[in-house]
Amino acid sequence: xxxxxxxxxxxxxxxxxxxxxxxxxxxxxxxxxxxxxxxxxxxxxxxxxxxxxxxxxxxxxxxxxxxxxxxxxxxxxxxxxxxxxxxxxxxxxxxxxxxxxxxxxxxxxxxxxxxxxxxxxxxxxxxxxxxxxxxxxxx
Amino acid sequence: xxxxxxxxxxxxxxxxxxxxxxxxxxxxxxxxxxxxxxxxxxxxxxxxxxxxxxxxxxxxxxxxxxxxxxxxxxxxxxxxxxxxxxxxxxxxxxxxxxxxxxxxxxxxxxxxxxxxxxxxxxxxxxxxxxxxxxxxxxx
Amino acid sequence: xxxxxxxxxxxxxxxxxxxxxxxxxxxxxxxxxxxxxxxxxxxxxxxxxxxxxxxxxxxxxxxxxxxxxxxxxxxxxxxxxxxxxxxxxxxxxxxxxxxxxxxxxxxxxxxxxxxxxxxxxxxxxxxxxxxxxxxxxxx
Numbered sequence: 001x002x003x004x005x006x007x008x009x010x011x012x013x014x015x016x017x018x019x020x021x022x023x024x025x026x027x028x029x030x031x032x033x034x035x036x037x038x039x040x041x042x043x044x045x046x047x048x049x050x051x052x053x054x055x056x057x058x059x060x061x062x063x064x065x066x067x068x069x070x071x072x073x074x075x076x077x078x079x080x081x082x083x084x085x086x087x088x089x090x091x092x093x094x095x096x097x098x099x100x101x102x103x104x105x106x107x108x109x110x111x112x113x114x115x116x117x118x119x120x121x122x123x124x125x126x127x128x129x130x131x132x133x134x135x136x137x138x139x
Numbered sequence: 140x141x142x143x144x145x146x147x148x149x150x151x152x153x154x155x156x157x158x159x160x161x162x163x164x165x166x167x168x169x170x171x172x173x174x175x176x177x178x179x180x181x182x183x184x185x186x187x188x189x190x191x192x193x194x195x196x197x198x199x200x201x202x203x204x205x206x207x208x209x210x211x212x213x214x215x216x217x218x219x220x221x222x223x224x225x226x227x228x229x230x231x232x233x234x235x236x237x238x239x240x241x242x243x244x245x246x247x248x249x250x251x252x253x254x255x256x257x258x259x260x261x262x263x264x265x266x267x268x269x270x271x272x273x274x275x276x277x278x
Numbered sequence: 279x280x281x282x283x284x285x286x287x288x289x290x291x292x293x294x295x296x297x298x299x300x301x302x303x304x305x306x307x308x309x310x311x312x313x314x315x316x317x318x319x320x321x322x323x324x325x326x327x328x329x330x331x332x333x334x335x336x337x338x339x340x341x342x343x344x345x346x347x348x349x350x351x352x353x354x355x356x357x358x359x360x361x362x363x364x365x366x367x368x369x370x371x372x373x374x375x376x377x378x379x380x381x382x383x384x385x386x387x388x389x390x391x392x393x394x395x396x397x398x399x400x401x402x403x404x405x406x407x408x409x410x411x412x413x414x415x416x417x
Binding site for chain 1: 279313314315328329330331334336337339340341344348374375376379380381382383384389390391393394415416417
């Protein structure tokens with residue numbers, strides 16, 4: 001059993017789902033473990049992680065619109081707005097989605113299903129630099 | 140420290156919460172570790188996992204109705220409907236609930252609380268065959 | 279590689295977010311691992327865990343109000359009310375937030391971001407004693 005860890009930076013340009021499957025899979029594959037466990041941790045309170053459909057782009061835009069609808073930019077609804085009207089909705093959308101994913105590795109590959117992609121979910125309007133911590137345990 | 144992993148198939152008949160506690164606990168117990176960590180990963184984008192009340196059945200039916208209410212089948216709300224009106228609500232309900240659970244093992248047992256059961260949450264109407272990946276680390 | 283596990287009790291006085299960052303970090307630090315993985319598991323179906331903003335208190339009160347709004351105490355909406363009107367909303371709020379968090383340790387420290395605190399989210403009105411299971415793997 002051995003373990004390896006790293007920090008990975010992701011630049012975001014706009015609100016929404018940014019696919020990071022290739023970057024994650026490439027890093028995990030490079031560690032060359034046969035059986036193991038990969039943990040991805042998002043070090044922010046206004047961005048999160050999501051595993052979702054990687055084929056139809058309409059799924060992503062529908063999901064983005066859904067989260068805008070259930071946690072809208074509505075100044076009358078929130079006390080906190082230090083960083084503008086997208087500040088508090090960003091915290092709420094982060095609370096409703098994971099900041100951490102742990103994915104098994106079997107037969108040398110992450111066990112992602114055929115239609116599963118890994119996404120960073122940026123909840124702020126302006127570009128941000130986001131940091132993920134990756135930790136892999138395995139043999 | 141050693142690790143063991145497997146794939147487990149679950150057949151679903153209808154939308155809703157399907158208890159899988161016994162199957163998971165039996166598999167974990169058979170690995171006979173004293174301290175460890177079990178990870179369950181659902182390889183789908185229209186089914187998820189949930190730890191919830193295992194006693195009153197009304198909790199499950201109330202939960203099922205709640206998710207129908209907050210992510211309804213409403214063709215006017217979504218662009219994506221490749222597989223019918225339950226397609227996009229299934230993706231949304233999956234985004235709002237975990238696809239991965241990691242549960243410690245202490246004193247040879249999963250640390251589930253007295254009232255905690257493990258459920259597969261099927262979000263599609265028609266029967267499906269779902270695959271879970273299980274990975275256990277321990278000693 | 280070694281592992282250590284413990285149970286931690288948290289007393290809650292009221293509904294809402296209770297910061298437990300210091301207790302978790304102190305326990306993890308005391309295990310003195312350089313690289314590893316900490317898992318926190320909440321053994322209840324009416325309390326959960328959340329990583330959120332640790333600076334502005336208004337973020338927490340806005341979050342608490344948000345969950346009251348999307349899963350309100352509304353006897354007409356639920357069948358299950360064995361323990362009163364806050365019973366079923368507590369199960370729903372638990373389903374919408376994590377009961378388990380796994381956080382990497384790199385360079386001897388949990389990789390929490392600058393603004394990330396760890397909270398126990400109590401969803402019942404009356405005081406409760408909650409138990410968390412902590413498991414740490416590392417070297």
